[in-house]
Amino acid sequence: xxxxxxxxxxxxxxxxxxxxxxxxxxxxxxxxxxxxxxxxxxxxxxxxxxxxxxxxxxxxxxxxxxxxxxxxxxxxxxxxxxxxxxxxxxxxxxxxxxxxxxxxxxxxxxxxxxxxxxxxxxxxxxxxxxxxxxxxxxxxxxxxxxxxxxxxxxxxxxxxxxxxxxxxxxxxxxxxxxxxxxxxxxxxxxxxxxxxxxxxxxxxxxxxxxxxxxxxxxxxxxxxxxxxxxxxxxxxxxxxxxxxxxxxxxxxxxxxxxxxxxxxxxxxxxxxxxxxxxxxxxxxxxxxxxxxxxxxxxxxxxxxxxxxxxxxxxxxxxxxxxxxxxxxxxxxxxxxxxxxxxxxxxxxxxxxxxxxxxxxxxxxxxxxxxxxxxxxxxxxxxxxxxxxxxxxxxxxxxxxxxxxxxxxxxxxxxxxxxxxxxxxxxxxxxxxxxxxxxxxxxxxxxxxxxxxxxxxxxxxxxxxxxxxxxxxxxxxxxxxxxxxxxxxxxxxxxxxxxxxxxxxxxxxxxxxxxxxxxxxxxxxxxxxxxxxxxxxxxxxxxxxxxxxxxxxxxxxxxxxxxxxxxxxxxxxxxxxxxxxxxxxxxxxxxxxxxxxxxxxxxxxxxxxxxxxxxxxxxxxxxxxxxxxxxxxxxxxxxxxxxxxxxxxxxxxxxxxxxxxxxxxxxxxxxxxxxxxxxxxxxxxxxxxxxxxxxxxxxxxxxxxxxxxxxxxxxxxxxxxxxxxxxxxxxxxx
Numbered sequence: 001x002x003x004x005x006x007x008x009x010x011x012x013x014x015x016x017x018x019x020x021x022x023x024x025x026x027x028x029x030x031x032x033x034x035x036x037x038x039x040x041x042x043x044x045x046x047x048x049x050x051x052x053x054x055x056x057x058x059x060x061x062x063x064x065x066x067x068x069x070x071x072x073x074x075x076x077x078x079x080x081x082x083x084x085x086x087x088x089x090x091x092x093x094x095x096x097x098x099x100x101x102x103x104x105x106x107x108x109x110x111x112x113x114x115x116x117x118x119x120x121x122x123x124x125x126x127x128x129x130x131x132x133x134x135x136x137x138x139x140x141x142x143x144x145x146x147x148x149x150x151x152x153x154x155x156x157x158x159x160x161x162x163x164x165x166x167x168x169x170x171x172x173x174x175x176x177x178x179x180x181x182x183x184x185x186x187x188x189x190x191x192x193x194x195x196x197x198x199x200x201x202x203x204x205x206x207x208x209x210x211x212x213x214x215x216x217x218x219x220x221x222x223x224x225x226x227x228x229x230x231x232x233x234x235x236x237x238x239x240x241x242x243x244x245x246x247x248x249x250x251x252x253x254x255x256x257x258x259x260x261x262x263x264x265x266x267x268x269x270x271x272x273x274x275x276x277x278x279x280x281x282x283x284x285x286x287x288x289x290x291x292x293x294x295x296x297x298x299x300x301x302x303x304x305x306x307x308x309x310x311x312x313x314x315x316x317x318x319x320x321x322x323x324x325x326x327x328x329x330x331x332x333x334x335x336x337x338x339x340x341x342x343x344x345x346x347x348x349x350x351x352x353x354x355x356x357x358x359x360x361x362x363x364x365x366x367x368x369x370x371x372x373x374x375x376x377x378x379x380x381x382x383x384x385x386x387x388x389x390x391x392x393x394x395x396x397x398x399x400x401x402x403x404x405x406x407x408x409x410x411x412x413x414x415x416x417x418x419x420x421x422x423x424x425x426x427x428x429x430x431x432x433x434x435x436x437x438x439x440x441x442x443x444x445x446x447x448x449x450x451x452x453x454x455x456x457x458x459x460x461x462x463x464x465x466x467x468x469x470x471x472x473x474x475x476x477x478x479x480x481x482x483x484x485x486x487x488x489x490x491x492x493x494x495x496x497x498x499x500x501x502x503x504x505x506x507x508x509x510x511x512x513x514x515x516x517x518x519x520x521x522x523x524x525x526x527x528x529x530x531x532x533x534x535x536x537x538x539x540x541x542x543x544x545x546x547x548x549x550x551x552x553x554x555x556x557x558x559x560x561x562x563x564x565x566x567x568x569x570x571x572x573x574x575x576x577x578x579x580x581x582x583x584x585x586x587x588x589x590x591x592x593x594x595x596x597x598x599x600x601x602x603x604x605x606x607x608x609x610x611x612x613x614x615x616x617x618x619x620x621x622x623x624x625x626x627x628x629x630x631x632x633x634x635x636x637x638x639x640x641x642x643x644x645x646x647x648x649x650x651x652x653x654x655x656x657x658x659x660x661x662x663x664x665x666x667x668x669x670x671x672x673x674x675x676x677x678x679x680x681x682x683x684x685x686x687x688x689x690x691x692x693x694x695x696x697x698x699x700x701x702x703x704x705x706x707x708x709x710x711x712x713x714x715x716x717x718x719x720x721x722x723x724x725x726x727x728x729x730x731x732x733x
Contacts, residue, residue, distance in 0.1 A: 428460070
């Protein structure tokens with residue numbers, strides 16, 4: 001500690017000089033006094049990178065202390081954060097960062113650093129538990145679990161299997177929930193068992209008030225316990241928990257179904273079916289399709305063969321459906337059972353009628369794919385139209401829609417059917433199937449037909465024309481049909497009734513115009529959006545992005561810096577993310593302008609606030625590795641980025657290149673081999689891999705990848721890089 005502080009003090013002089021604030025010497029003025037300069041000392045040996053990092057950390061620590069004395073808390077925090085990042089083994093720096101971050105009103109950053117500190121040394125059990133709650137809110141369940149486990153490991157929190165106090169019991173309750181969410185059912189049940197003993201056993205130290213606090217909403221709590229115990233195979237405990245949930249909030253049919261599940265898990269099939277019949281007799285749909293799925297499982301276990309089981313299931317479901325024709329989960333279950341046995345003539349009408357009343361994505365996908373395979377395109381459009389009418393899109397079809405749109409013959413057939421429907425007048429056609437055909441045609445590249453069908457759908461007077469136009473424009477925009485998207489966004493702005501949020505429409509219009517290369521028009525639209533909503537920072541940052549995309553570097557940098565100046569003091573999480581994005585953009589701009597130090601500094605600032613940001617770790621690590629700077633640090637950063645996102649090929653490339661620059665060619669080739677496994681790898685990735693192979697003496701493989709890199713650079717119009725690779729090919733021939 002003392003050694004560090006002494007070094008820090010020595011570095012104050014150099015830092016002050018760098019800031020244009022040379023230290024003042026006491027006594028005579030500079031005009032009256034001359035000094036003989038001392039001889040410049042040469043180091044006996046070059047400092048290692050690790051030693052340089054420690055000295056850099058000491059510099060930032062000293063500067064932070066000076067700035068704290070001056071009351072410049074935010075800047076002091078940045079220097080302190082950077083001091084720790086350059087010397088992460090110095091734990092006292094973490095301890096100082098957290099309170100300073102709170103003082104600077106950076107609560108999110110304080111929490112991030114507090115988590116890092118607690119993971120290293122969980123001294124304060126209460127703080128560790130609060131951080132676990134923070135991580136749970138962020139849905140980082142695995143890390144939250146580790147934090148809770150550390151809080152329990154510090155002290156003996158159980159006495160004869162009973163939590164010692166309310167705090168310990170609360171931790172076990174939260175552990176049980178998180179273990180359940182992460183599908184660690186045995187651990188979940190063990191944790192809930194400890195909580196139950198704290199509530200029920202005489203030796204528990206909890207009073208009635210503490211027990212009430214621990215239970216919370218009893219119906220929800222006991223259902224969670226029951227599900228946990230059931231998954232862990234603790235059937236008696238599961239039944240008790242479900243019964244307690246019912247006492248807290250009585251629901252006899254729901255209890256019957258839950259107990260049927262417990263009985264089924266114990267292979268008590270007759271009991272389970274009896275309990276299911278109690279649920280069915282109540283004629284409720286509260287539990288969705290799960291009761292009918294359980295019935296199918298139980299009948300399958302009893303029947304002599306699967307075919308007989310299916311027939312028995314269908315018979316029972318038909319009987320129930322006659323009694324409950326409006327029970328949609330039941331109807332879908334019956335349709336699915338009929339479908340499974342190939343009874344399409346019965347299944348399809350039932351499925352179609354039910355889906356008209358209640359959406360079900362899986363059933364819609366099944367029905368649409370069936371009609372596609374059977375080339376029943378009128379029926380396909382009717383089913384797809386139900387989805388399009390509800391949302392204005394077919395996005396819920398996911399991968400099925402993508403496959404359908406790649407089938408040129410199917411797309412053409414859908415267009416033909418929809419055109420015939422649009423032409424009919426008696427009876428008047430429905431707009432939804434025609435809209436569905438328009439969406440299919442658009443994704444299939446039949447843009448003229450798609451536009452005509454969409455206009456035909458609008459001509460049929462749907463109830464939400466403005467919303468449909470907006471959805472259509474967004475679909476065009478997302479599919480990179482920017483000219484058509486811009487035209488449609490303008491139609492939305494001119495439509496009656498006017499859109500509910502014209503600023504948002506202008507925001508998207510600006511994006512489409514910029515993608516068309518119409519930067520000035522895009523800037524005009526985003527300015528109009530900002531005038532409509534002057535307090536919306538999203539529109540301010542969009543203007544900077546437009547200039548960035550147009551490669552108007554000075555103007556883009558000015559807009560981003562103005563954005564930072566205006567909003568840097570705001571602490572909302574969404575705003576901090578926008579500020580982070582602005583700094584990343586400014587780093588790229590600085591690189592484009594040849595200002596490497598500024599590019600590094602912007603990334604450093606991102607990492608000061610977000611020390612585990614994988615993008616910034618990767619980018620800065622790669623910048624240093626590519627220039628042969630701070631190679632050990634670059635290696636650690638790219639390793640951390642890959643650990644956070646192991647499937648990111650760009651991060652694998654950065655890590656491989658760091659290994660390459662360190663002369664570790666086997667490790668480099670291993671990582672770079674992963675990086676080039678994507679469908680169309682970037683030329684730089686291919687070149688790096690070829691370079692590593694060449695260093696390993698694998699010339700033939702290296703030449704193959706250099707050739708691919710040259711072709712990729714040629715396709716991208718990167719002539720300089722292409723020529724560089726061609727020189728390598730020539731030299732290796």
